[in-house]
Structures are given as C-alpha cells and as structure tokens.
Amino acid sequence: MKISSIMCGAVIALSALAGSAARAADITGAGATFPFPIYSKWADAYKKETGNGLNYQSIGSGAGIKQIQAKTVTFGATDMPLPAEELKKNRLVQWPMVMGGIVPVVNIEGVKPGELVLDGETLANIYLGKIKKWDDAAIKKLNPALTLPSTAITVVRRSDGSGTTFNFTDYLSKASKEWADKVGADSAVEWPVGVGAKGNDGVAGNVAQTKNAIGYVEYAFAKQNKLTFADMINKAGKKVEPTVTAFQAAAANADWANAPGYYQILTNQPGDGSWPITAATFILMYGEPADKGASAEAIKFFDWAFAKGDKMAEELDYIPMPQSVVALIRKTWDSEIKNK
Amino acid sequence: MTSHSISDSADMAASRSRADALASFKTGDTIFQWMTYLAAACVLLVLGGIIVSLFFGAWPAISTFGLDFLTTQRWAPNARPQAVLGGLGPIYGTLVTSVIALIIAAPVGLGIAVFLTELCPQWLRRPIGVAVELLAGIPSIIYGIWGFFVLGPWLADTIEPAIANAFEGVPILGALFDGPASNLSIFNASLVLAIMILPFVTAIARDVFSTVPPVLKEAAYGLGCTRWEVVRHVVLPFTRVGVIGGIMLALGRALGETMAVTFVIGNSFRISGSIFAPGTTISAAIASEFAESRDLHQSALILLGLLLFVLTFFVLAAARLMLMRLERKQGA
Numbered sequence: 001m002k003i004s005s006i007m008c009g010a011v012i013a014l015s016a017l018a019g020s021a022a023r024a025a026d027i028t029g030a031g032a033t034f035p036f037p038i039y040s041k042w043a044d045a046y047k048k049e050t051g052n053g054l055n056y057q058s059i060g061s062g063a064g065i066k067q068i069q070a071k072t073v074t075f076g077a078t079d080m081p082l083p084a085e086e087l088k089k090n091r092l093v094q095w096p097m098v099m100g101g102i103v104p105v106v107n108i109e110g111v112k113p114g115e116l117v118l119d120g121e122t123l124a125n126i127y128l129g130k131i132k133k134w135d136d137a138a139i140k141k142l143n144p145a146l147t148l149p150s151t152a153i154t155v156v157r158r159s160d161g162s163g164t165t166f167n168f169t170d171y172l173s174k175a176s177k178e179w180a181d182k183v184g185a186d187s188a189v190e191w192p193v194g195v196g197a198k199g200n201d202g203v204a205g206n207v208a209q210t211k212n213a214i215g216y217v218e219y220a221f222a223k224q225n226k227l228t229f230a231d232m233i234n235k236a237g238k239k240v241e242p243t244v245t246a247f248q249a250a251a252a253n254a255d256w257a258n259a260p261g262y263y264q265i266l267t268n269q270p271g272d273g274s275w276p277i278t279a280a281t282f283i284l285m286y287g288e289p290a291d292k293g294a295s296a297e298a299i300k301f302f303d304w305a306f307a308k309g310d311k312m313a314e315e316l317d318y319i320p321m322p323q324s325v326v327a328l329i330r331k332t333w334d335s336e337i338k339n340k
Numbered sequence: 341m342t343s344h345s346i347s348d349s350a351d352m353a354a355s356r357s358r359a360d361a362l363a364s365f366k367t368g369d370t371i372f373q374w375m376t377y378l379a380a381a382c383v384l385l386v387l388g389g390i391i392v393s394l395f396f397g398a399w400p401a402i403s404t405f406g407l408d409f410l411t412t413q414r415w416a417p418n419a420r421p422q423a424v425l426g427g428l429g430p431i432y433g434t435l436v437t438s439v440i441a442l443i444i445a446a447p448v449g450l451g452i453a454v455f456l457t458e459l460c461p462q463w464l465r466r467p468i469g470v471a472v473e474l475l476a477g478i479p480s481i482i483y484g485i486w487g488f489f490v491l492g493p494w495l496a497d498t499i500e501p502a503i504a505n506a507f508e509g510v511p512i513l514g515a516l517f518d519g520p521a522s523n524l525s526i527f528n529a530s531l532v533l534a535i536m537i538l539p540f541v542t543a544i545a546r547d548v549f550s551t552v553p554p555v556l557k558e559a560a561y562g563l564g565c566t567r568w569e570v571v572r573h574v575v576l577p578f579t580r581v582g583v584i585g586g587i588m589l590a591l592g593r594a595l596g597e598t599m600a601v602t603f604v605i606g607n608s609f610r611i612s613g614s615i616f617a618p619g620t621t622i623s624a625a626i627a628s629e630f631a632e633s634r635d636l637h638q639s640a641l642i643l644l645g646l647l648l649f650v651l652t653f654f655v656l657a658a659a660r661l662m663l664m665r666l667e668r669k670q671g672a
Contacts, residue, residue, distance in 0.1 A: 062632035152520035159607035161417075161632025186418035187632060195524045195618040196607030198628050209493060210523045 027298045030057040031064020031077030032163050033199055034218050035098055035281040038318050039077070042305045045312065054301060061163035062187055068092065068284045074291070074298045076284040079163020080187050084260035091287050093336045094261045095329045096280040097302070099319040101219040101247040102168055103277070105207050105227040108134060108149065112228060114241055117142045119233035120175020120268070120276060126153060126214060127172060128179060129193035134212060142233070149212065156206045156215035159196025161188035167279040168216045171267035175276075201225075216277075219247075220317050234276045235268050246275035247319045254280075256325045278319075287336050296339040303330070391649070398643035400636055401425065409643065415609035417629075417637040425640040427647060429609040433619035434648070437526055437601065438594040440615065441533035446587050448534075449541025454571055456542075457549040469546070476539035484603030487532040492523035492604055500527065500616050518614040524606035526619040532600050537590035544586030548579040588659030595652050598623040622648040 029039075036058035043054035059067075061078040068076030069090060077097070087094050104123060106116055118126075122138050125131045131138055134148040158165045166187045173180035183189050197206040200217045204225040207215040219242055222229050231241050240246045250269040256262055266278040283302065289295035306329070310320035321329070401409065405425065412426020452472060456465055500521035507513040552575050560570045576583070606618020607628050622644045630641055 060632045062634060066634070154520070154522060159602075159628040161629065184418060184420070188417050188629065188637075190414065190416035190419065191608070193610075194608065195522065196620075196628065198602070198607075205488075206524070209489065210496075 027052065027054045027075075027294065027301055028056075028073045029054065029064075029075040029077060029283075029298070030059050030067040030073045031284075032061045032079045032281050033058040034061075034079050034100065034164055034279070035077060035318070037220055038098055038309075038313050038316050041312050041316065042301075042309050045309075046301055046304055050304075052297065052301070060160060061166070062161045065284065068286075071286075071290060074285070074289070074294045077281060078284060079279055079281045080166040081263045081265070081280075081282050082261065082284070083263055087261045092284050093287050093332065094263075094282050094284050095332060096256070096262050096264070096321055096325070097283050097305070098313055098321065099247060099251050099266065099278060099280045100317070101242050101250075101275050101278050101319075102164055102171075102216055103219050103222050103229045103242040104232070105204070105215050105217055105222050105229050107207050107209075107211060107213045107228060109211065111146065111148075114229065114231055115143075115146060116228070116230040117233065117239055118230050120171060123232075124172040124176030124179040127155060127157070127191075127193070128176075128182065129155070151212045154210050154213040155194030156197055156203050156210065156213050157191050157194045158188075158198070158203060160198050162199075163187060163279070163281065164200060164216070164218055165189065167265065167267055168277060170265055171277045174268040223317060232276050234272075234274050235270050236272045236274070238272045240273060240275050242275055244314065244317055244319060246273055247278045250274035250276070250278035251280070251319055251322070257328060262329075285337060288338050292339045295337065299333055299337065299339065303333075306330075391646075394642060394646040394649060398639055398646045401639040401643040404636060405640070409640070410647075413609070413611055417633070417640075423636050423640075425637065427622075427640070427644050429611050430620050430622045430625045430644055431647065431651075432611050433526060433605065434595055434621040434623075434651070436615070436619070437530045437533055437605070437621055438591055440527070440530035441537060441594045442587065442591055444531070444534035445538045445541055445590060449538050449586075449590075450545050450583065452538075452542045453545035453549055454575070456546050458567065458571065458575070472539050472542045475535070476543070480536065480597060480600040481603075483532050483536055484600035487528055487600060487604040488523075491531065492525075492528050495525075495528055495531070496521040496523045500525075504616065515613045516615060519612070519616050522606065522616060522618060524604055524618050525616050526605060527615045529601045529605040529619075529621070530615070532604055533594045533597060536597060536600060537594050540590040540593060541586050544589065545579075545583050548582030548586070549575055551582075552578050584662060585659065588655060591655055592652055595655065596623055596648065598627050602627050622651075 036056065039054070039056045039058075043056060047053050056077075057073075061080050064073075064076040064078050065082070067073045081096075082090075082092065082094055086092075104118060108116070118139070119142060122131065122142065125138065131153065133150055133152055135150045139148060166185060169179075169183065169189050170185035172183070173185045183192065195206065197203045197215075200221045203215040204217050204221045204227060207213045207217075207227060208225055217227070219229075221227075222242075229242055231239055234240050249271050250266050253269040253271055253274065254264045254266055256264060262282070264280060266280055268276050269278065285295065285298065306321065306326045313320045404422075405412070409425070409427050410431070411428060412424070413428045414424050414426050415429060416424045452468070456468060460468065500517075503517045504519070504521065507517045556574050556578065557570055560574045565573070601621050602624040605620055605624055607620045607624060608618040609620055609625070612619070626641050626645055630638070633641055
C-alpha cells in the first residue's frame with residue numbers, strides 16, 4: 001500500500017517534470033515577415049542542436065507588436081522599431097536581431113537586373129504618380145544608355161501594413177520633401193497610386209506577372225523570384241548595387257550605442273558604398289516576463305543565433321549584427337530582462 | 341378469488357405501466373421540443389451577438405466619423421494628427437463588382453438553365469449539369485489564383501486595350517473603359533465573380549424551370565409558339581419568383597466574396613471612373629488590412645464589416661419583399 005502510493009507520487013512528479021520540459025521547449029514568437037526566412041532557418045538548426053523548437057508566426061510587424069502586448073507569445077518581432085518612450089510605457093525591451101536590404105524591382109521588357117538606375121527623388125515621383133511613363137525625362141537622364149518603352153508604369157505596393165513599407169516610405173520621405181509632406185512614413189500610408197499586394201511575396205508575384213511594373217521587396221525575395229532589381233543613387237551621389245557589402249556599408253554607420261531602445265533607422269545613410277534602403281529588424285520581449293522559464297529559453301535561442309547564426313544569415317543575404325553591437329545587446333539582456 | 345385478484349392486479353399493473361410509458365413519451369417529447377427551441381434560439385443568439393460585437397467594435401469609428409464615413413473617399417490611417425478614414429471606396433467597389441458580375445452571370449446562367457431543361461439532347465444534360473456543379477465546388481482561392489495568373493494578364497493584353505480603343509472619345513463609355521490596361525482591376529474581379537456565381541444562378545434556375553408543368557408548354561407549342569416564345573411567355577413568367585430568388589442569392593454571395601477578389605482587384609482605395617483601374621471591396625479591404633491595424637483604423641475596418649452585414653441584409657430583405665409582391669400579384 002505504502003510503496004504503491006510512493007510509486008504513484010513519483011509517477012505524478014515525473015510526468016509533471018516531463019510536462020514542464022515540453023512546455024519549455026516551445027519558444028513562441030510572432031511578427032515581421034521580413035526576417036521569417038532566417039528565423040525559420042535558425043530554428044531548424046537550433047532544434048537539431050538542442051532539441052528545442054521555435055514556433056515563429058510571420059504575421060506582420062504590427063500584429064507582432066499586438067501579440068506581445070497581449071502576452072500570447074514570448075517574443076514579438078517588428079521591422080518598425082518602437083520609440084523608447086513606448087517601450088518604457090509597456091515595459092518592453094527591444095533589440096535589433098539582423099539587418100537586410102529593400103530593393104526596387106521592375107519588370108520592363110529588355111531590361112536586365114542592375115541595368116536600370118534610379119534615385120530617391122525619381123522613385124518618390126513614380127510612387128507619387130508624377131512620373132507616369134518609363135521614358136520620362138527624369139528616368140532617361142539617369143539611364144542615358146537604356147532604351148525605355150513609352151508605356152505606363154504600373155506601381156505595385158503593399159496592401160497590408162508592413163515594416164518593409166515603413167522603411168521604404170521612410171527613405172522616400174528623406175529623399176523627397178513632397179513625399180514627406182503628402183504621404184509620410186508609416187507601416188501603412190495613403191498611397192497616391194498603384195495596386196496593392198499582400199506581403200513581400202505578393203509584391204514579388206505581382207511585379208513578375210505585370211509588364212512595366214515597379215515594386216519594392218526585401219532583397220531575399222527579389223533574389224528567390226529572380227526579379228529585375230534596380231541600382232540606386234545613394235546619399236553620397238554614388239551608384240550602388242544591392243549587395244550584402246552595400247547593405248553592410250549602410251549598417252556600419254549606425255550609432256547603436258547611443259540609441260535608447262536601439263531605435264535606429266538605417267535608410268539614406270552616408271557613405272560612398274551605402275545602399276540607401278537598408279533596414280534592421282527588431283525583437284521585443286518583456287523586462288519582467290510572466291513566464292520566466294519561457295523567457296529564459298527564448299534568450300538562450302537568441303544568444304545561440306548571435307553566436308552561431310551569422311553564416312546562415314549571410315547565406316540568405318541578411319547582414320548579421322556586428323560583434324560590438326551583439327556585446328551591447330547581451331549587456332542589455334543581463335540588466336533589463338529579469339528571468340530569475 | 342385468488343385468481344381474480346391476480347388478474348386484477350395484473351390489469352392495474354398494465355394500466356400503470358401504460359400510464360408510465362405515456363408519461364415518459366410526454367417528457368421525452370417535451371425535452372425534444374425544448375431542444376429544438378434551444379437550437380433555434382442559438383441562431384438568434386449568434387446573430388444578435390455578432391451584430392452587438394460588430395457595433396461595439398465599430399463604435400469608435402462611428403463616433404469619430406459619423407455619416408461622413410459613407411461619403412469620404414480618403415483612406416489615410418497614418419494621417420496626422422488623426423487618421424482620416426472613409427468607406428466610400430470599398431463600398432463603391434463592392435457594389436460595382438457585384439452588379440457587373442450579376443449583369444454578366446444572370447443572362448449566361450439563365451441561358452445555360454434554359455438550354456439544359458428545354459433544348460439539350462438527353463445524353464449531354466448530365467455532363468453539362470455536373471460541370472456546372474463542379475464550378476460551384478472550386479474553392480474561391482483557386483479562382484483568385486487563376487484570375488491572377490491567367491485571366492488578368494490575358495485581359496490586359498487583349499480585351500481591355502481593344503475595348504479601350506473602341507470607346508475612346510465616346511462621352512461616358514470612354515471614361516468607363518479608360519486608362520492603361522491593368523492585370524488587377526475592377527473588371528477582372530467582376531469577371532472572376534461572375535464565373536463564381538454562375539453555378540448558383542444556373543442550379544436554381546434549372547430546378548425551377550423543371551417545375552413548369554409540361555402541359556403548359558405543350559399547349560403553347562400547340563398554338564404555334566416558337567421556342568423563344570415558350571421560354572419568354574410561359575416558362576419565365578411561371579418561374580419568375582424562383583429565378584429572382586436565385587439571382588438575389590448569387591448577389592449575396594458576390595457581395596461577400598473575399599479571397600478571390602482580394603487577389604485580383606488591386607486593393608486601391610481610390611475611386612476611378614474606369615472599370616479597368618484597380619479598386620477594392622469591403623471584404624478585400626478587411627482581409628488585407630485587419631492584421632496590421634490598430635485603434636481607430638481597426639474600428640473603421642469593423643465598421644466596414646458592419647456595413648457589409650447591413651448591405652447584405654437589405655439585399656436579401658429587398659429580394660423577399662419583391663418575391664412577396666410577385667406572389668401576391670400572381671395569386672390575385
């Protein structure tokens with residue numbers, strides 16, 4: 001009798017242990033679609049190495065912020081950083097996880113990747129509807145050697161709110177005063193022209209389908225879909241190609257150490273080699289989490305990703321955070337996230 | 341004595357068990373009755389709950405924009421100092437796509453139904469009937485993909501420029517079919533919708549056409565009527581009620597269709613006079629913006645949903661009213 005009751009207790013204790021272990025293995029996060037390819041790749045490798053899985057739902061930056069505020073996930077992910085006051089108000093901790101580039105993509109007959117050159121002003125005027133045809137004088141001036149058709153430009157933009165849109169419109173606001181006054185920068189704006197498509201993949205699909213179209217997507221999506229990207233004239237007045245080196249050059253200028261909440265927007269950075277539409281993507285977590293175990297597991301995953309994930313990020317054309325910034329972030333974790 | 345008492349008690353037992361059985365039937369019946377009441381009440385409860393929650397969700401937008409919401413075209417969730425959100429664009433798009441779809445689908449659907457019931461050789465009836473029913477079974481997302489990859493580019497390359505050139509310079513039609521051909525347009529969405537609602541029109545029309553008593557048709561043929569005259573003056577008047585009901589049902593479906601339309605309409609809140617330009621519908625706007633919306637923006641989307649609810653309700657109510665009038669007229 002006695003032995004069996006002890007046995008019984010042991011079984012219950014064991015199953016409770018197993019239960020908590022299973023719960024700890026599930027790191028849940030939700031948010032931006034832009035870093036989804038790299039997060040899922042990291043999650044795969046992490047699972048192979050440690051047996052712990054990560055469940056990341058790429059539902060968009062705004063939805064990610066909403067989910068972390070509702071505490072339904074352990075971490076939220078956003079391409080549009082929250083300002084320091086808002087972080088403080090919600091007791092959230094924010095840091096950049098990885099960086100990438102946003103590229104204009106076009107579908108013009110006879111134009112190959114990298115042949116078309118645009119600058120910020122021209123791009124803004126196309127999206128304002130002021131430049132209507134591909135053989136407009138402003139485009140011709142930037143591309144004297146190209147023969148451009150006299151056809152109407154189909155502008156493609158996001159129909160959903162998006163961190164990619166935030167960074168793209170932020171760049172257009174910096175490059176064109178008219179854009180800043182009329183439209184501004186946000187995750188969803190009042191588009192003067194164009195057709196809307198859902199997600200980075202929706203824009204990529206639309207541009208691929210539609211002759212004489214222009215759109216903007218995260219670099220990995222342009223590459224995967226073999227879209228014709230355009231080169232850009234950057235702030236220094238130099239022509240740059242969208243490459244990892246150019247994204248890195250833009251990222252190198254950022255002053256992370258003096259930005260509260262790591263609030264940094266990497267568009268229109270100075271430097272001869274800087275790609276003008278570079279963006280970082282951010283993670284949001286609670287400073288005093290309700291579930292300390294889950295929070296600690298999530299931090300373990302991010303720590304692992306910073307330590308071992310750089311090569312994987314580069315393979316997918318993302319730019320890893322510089323080591324100096326990673327050191328800062330680790331300090332932030334220690335001081336601001338209370339997992340014990 | 342003993343035997344008598346035994347049979348007596350047996351009788352009593354029998355009548356008691358009969359009474360018990362009757363009582364148990366009665367309780368069973370009462371329970372059953374209440375269960376069906378409950379089931380019916382569930383519908384009302386859900387309906388009421390949806391209306392109430394939509395109304396509460398939409399209240400911030402209603403109190404901010406009021407009736408202006410119905411007449412404002414501007415949709416600027418990021419405007420400073422406060423978002424400016426007007427529902428005219430999606431409401432216009434919803435009505436225009438549904439009406440164009442109906443204009444295309446109603447005659448074609450009725451044509452198919454007439455062919456199937458009056459003219460079609462017996463061996464062809466089944467294959468065509470099954471094909472139409474299969475059309476109804478295709479998931480809407482498939483129509484969206486097809487409209488996006490196949491129909492849209494084809495329209496933009498062939499039909500749209502041809503129509504635009506043909507009507508160029510004509511006063512109203514010129515503006516209606518104006519503009520650069522676009523893969524994603526109100527016209528494309530309307531065509532996809534037309535194909536999607538075609539089976540509804542056809543299936544119901546076919547069913548009601550087959551209820552026409554053969555003797556009526558035979559009498560008409562006997563008087564020397566042509567096929568057209570039989571359909572026009574015998575079949576259609578006899579089945580008017582059912583045909584209108586089927587068309588209204590199709591309209592209800594067209595108003596609320598989401599995924600296929602979101603794929604091909606272009607999601608633009610600006611109203612353009614041309615049907616070759618992109619637009620948006622209420623359900624497409626909600627589908628593409630809801631996940632990333634907050635505060636007033638989200639409330640405005642819920643208000644759009646409430647409006648769609650009301651719109652669909654009125655379409656169905658109007659259909660009922662028309663049918664009731666027609667029935668009364670026929671009865672008199």
